[in-house]
Amino acid sequence: MKKILSLLFVGVLIFGSSNGQILSEQNVTINMDLQPVLQLSIEGPEQIDFNFTEIDQYYAGIIKNGANVLKVSSSVSFDLWAAGLSQGNVASLCMDQLIDYQGGGAAGLNTIPVTALELHQFPANPLVTAATATCDGTTAMTDESDYSQAFAIIDAATNAPAAGAGNNCIYAPAATTPYIAPQMTGVATAEEKYIAGGDGTATCAVVGGSYLNNTMGFNDGAGPPSGVGTGLPANAGYYFVMDYRIVPGLPASFPMHVAANNANSTALTLAAAATAAGNLATAPNYAAPGVYSMYVKYILAEDQ
Numbered sequence: 638m639k640k641i642l643s644l645l646f647v648g649v650l651i652f653g654s655s656n657g658q659i660l661s662e663q664n665v666t667i668n669m670d671l672q673p674v675l676q677l678s679i680e681g682p683e684q685i686d687f688n689f690t691e692i693d694q695y696y697a698g699i700i701k702n703g704a705n706v707l708k709v710s711s712s713v714s715f716d717l718w719a720a721g722l723s724q725g726n727v728a729s730l731c732m733d734q735l736i737d738y739q740g741g742g743a744a745g746l747n748t749i750p751v752t753a754l755e756l757h758q759f760p761a762n763p764l765v766t767a768a769t770a771t772c773d774g775t776t777a778m779t780d781e782s783d784y785s786q787a788f789a790i791i792d793a794a795t796n797a798p799a800a801g802a803g804n805n806c807i808y809a810p811a812a813t814t815p816y817i818a819p820q821m822t823g824v825a826t827a828e829e830k831y832i833a834g835g836d837g838t839a840t841c842a843v844v845g846g847s848y849l850n851n852t853m854g855f856n857d858g859a860g861p862p863s864g865v866g867t868g869l870p871a872n873a874g875y876y877f878v879m880d881y882r883i884v885p886g887l888p889a890s891f892p893m894h895v896a897a898n899n900a901n902s903t904a905l906t907l908a909a910a911a912t913a914a915g916n917l918a919t920a921p922n923y924a925a926p927g928v929y930s931m932y933v934k935y936i937l938a939e940d941q
Contacts, residue, residue, distance in 0.1 A: 698884030700782030716834030745925030761785035772835035888923035
């Protein structure tokens with residue numbers, strides 16, 4: 638009898654052991670903070686000097702080819718533009734005068750507009766290349782909206798380019814609003830300039846990407862240089878080579894800033910800079926000898 642009860646007890650223990658469940662559980666919450674990342678790097682010198690010491694340099698100007706290279710990486714759609722600015726010690730929209738050589742008398746003016754600086758970019762704004770129509774809302778974008786046109790030829794006899802041929806004067810916001818974006822109007826003569834992207838609808842921007850994604854691939858993977866490729870880098874929109882030019886002219890009135898000499902003659906900032914320059918372009922006035930300075934602010938911003 639004792640043996641039977643013992644067997645029954647063991648059986649209960651075995652049964653209870655095989656059907657019991659023991660569970661311990663902890664949860665871990667995973668959060669992801671996906672912030673927009675915009676990175677702009679500039680290769681090349683941080684200071685670029687234009688030294689006008691020869692008469693032919695006044696006539697033809699000085700060009701700094703490939704002076705800077707802009708490299709863009711962005712996790713979001715973006716716009717990229719350049720702004721010509723100064724500290725305003727002469728006037729807003731005019732270059733700062735660092736040294737006055739006391740030359741020229743009353744006709745020598747120190748009101749040189751920052752728009753005397755011209756830019757040239759390669760490659761073009763990808764939205765210009767694609768003739769995107771959504772940026773200004775009326776017409777397809779052209780190279781009036783960026784700095785991709787070649788520098789205009791200067792005629793020494795007229796001290797200026799052909800009427801309306803200039804198209805490379807830098808965009809110049811007021812010193813009090815240095816980060817305001819260029820405005821596109823849909824009117825070629827009034828377009829402010831972007832390097833990449835533009836203002837307008839949601840599609841008027843360069844999609845997120847990076848100059849690191851592709852090699853330069855000038856022939857679009859077609860192999861050695863041939864007639865097959867487009868001649869544009871595969872990472873167009875994220876990699877730009879920038880050239881700079883300043884033309885004083887003779888007399889030194891900096892003709893490229895004058896509205897009649899510029900294809901974007903009625904652009905608001907160009908007109909404002911010309912106003913700030915006053916009578917600089919009116920004979921017999923000319924720029925007073927001295928050392929002048931300005932700076933270029935390259936701005937990469939998430940498209941809004």
